[in-house]
Amino acid sequence: QVQLQESGPGLVKPSETLSLTCTVSGGSISSHYWSWIRQSPGKGLEWIGYIYYSGRTNYNPSLKSRVTISLETSRNQFSLRLTSVTAADTAVYYCARQLELQWFDPWGQGTLVTVSS
Amino acid sequence: DIEMTQSPSTLSASVGDRVTITCRASQSISNWLAWYQQKPGKAPKLLIYKASRLESGVPSRFSGSGSGTEFTLTISSLQLDDFATYSCQQYNSYSPYTFGQGTKLEIK
Numbered sequence: 001q002v003q004l005q006e007s008g009p010g011l012v013k014p015s016e017t018l019s020l021t022c023t024v025s026g027g028s029i030s031s032h033y034w035s036w037i038r039q040s041p042g043k044g045l046e047w048i049g050y051i052y053y054s055g056r057t058n059y060n061p062s063l064k065s066r067v068t069i070s071l072e073t074s075r076n077q078f079s080l081r082l083t084s085v086t087a088a089d090t091a092v093y094y095c096a097r098q099l100e101l102q103w104f105d106p107w108g109q110g111t112l113v114t115v116s117s
Numbered sequence: 118d119i120e121m122t123q124s125p126s127t128l129s130a131s132v133g134d135r136v137t138i139t140c141r142a143s144q145s146i147s148n149w150l151a152w153y154q155q156k157p158g159k160a161p162k163l164l165i166y167k168a169s170r171l172e173s174g175v176p177s178r179f180s181g182s183g184s185g186t187e188f189t190l191t192i193s194s195l196q197l198d199d200f201a202t203y204s205c206q207q208y209n210s211y212s213p214y215t216f217g218q219g220t221k222l223e224i225k
Contacts, residue, residue, distance in 0.1 A: 044218040045161070045204060060213040094160060102208045103151035105172070107160035 002027040004095050004108035012089075012115050018082040021072075022095030022108060029053060029076045033098040036069060036080045038091040039110075046091075050098055051078055085115045119143055119210050123203075123217035129225040134195045138203055138220045140188045146209035148184045155219075156201045164203075165190065200224050 008020035022034070036048040049059035051069040059067045068081040082089060092112050096104040120143040130136050140150065148168035153161040163172045165181035168188055178193040192199055205217040 045206070045216040047214040047216070058211060062213070101211055102149070103163055103166045103206065104153075104161070105163040107162075109160050 002097060002106055004097065004106060006093060006095050006108045006111040008111060008113070010112055010114060012085055012113060013117050014086055014115055015084055018080070018085050018089060018113055018115075020080045020093055020095075020111065020113070022078050022080075024076045024078075024097075029071065029078065030073060033101055034069075034071075034078045035096050035098045035104060037094045037096055037104065037107075039094070040088070040091040045094075048080065048082075048093075050101075087115050089113070090115045118213060119146060119207050119215050121205055121207055121215050121217040123205060123220050125220060126218065127221045127223060129223045130195055131225045132195050132197060136192050136195060136222065138190045138222075140183075140190070140205035140217050142186045142188075142207055142209075145185045146207045149207060149209040150181075150183070150188050151206045151208065152179075152181055152190045153204045153206065154199075154201045155204065161204065195222075197224075 003025045005023045012018045030053045033050045033052050035050040039045050049069050051057045057069050066083045071078045092110040094107050094110045096107040098104050122141045124139045150168045152165040154164050155161040164175050164179050169181045180191045182189050200222050202219045202221045204219045
């Protein structure tokens with residue numbers, strides 16, 4: 001079965017770039033849509049964006065100017081870059097497979113990223 | 118954006134109770150709705166998709182209903198393992214996909 005695992009720094013300084021990688025195992029990344037979702041402390045889930053195996057992307061308009069999602073097919077990975085971060089970007093970041101642009105399943109375990117100097 | 122509003126925010130119940138969580142959309146989303154269960158420190162788990170279809174492996178005590186703007190998730194007889202946070206998600210509009218704020222189900 002497909003499993004996802006996020007990795008990356010847990011602490012990022014304000015104004016710097018947050019970079020995370022999601023490694024997919026148990027299946028090929030060369031199909032389906034792959035998304036990033038985050039959850040700020042005490043708040044609901046927020047979809048960040050997706051990438052299709054073809055490289056096509058779609059981002060949440062609220063984050064679009066700062067987000068890039070890319071694919072590393074040879075490593076079965078996809079990545080998130082979020083620039084110019086502030087404390088408001090502190091959250092648990094999840095990667096997930098998105099089936100037919102609909103629901104998300106499965107999800108990674110999530111990784112906490114704190115923005116602080 | 119389509120806003121998803123869940124009620125209640127917190128629900129206290131006992132093992133064996135029947136509970137219902139409501140999710141309302143700010144505009145019609147047909148039946149393009151999913152429900153997730155999330156436990157502390159764990160990834161969200163898909164329970165229901167297309168408003169009422171049970172994901173494989175999910176116990177039959179979970180059920181979903183609704184269409185348009187109002188949806189419910191019902192647990193027919195609460196088990197200890199069910200105490201968690203539940204969130205709805207709409208996928209009628211992909212710009213952007215949005216979630217409810219979550220309903221925390223607590224032991225009474």
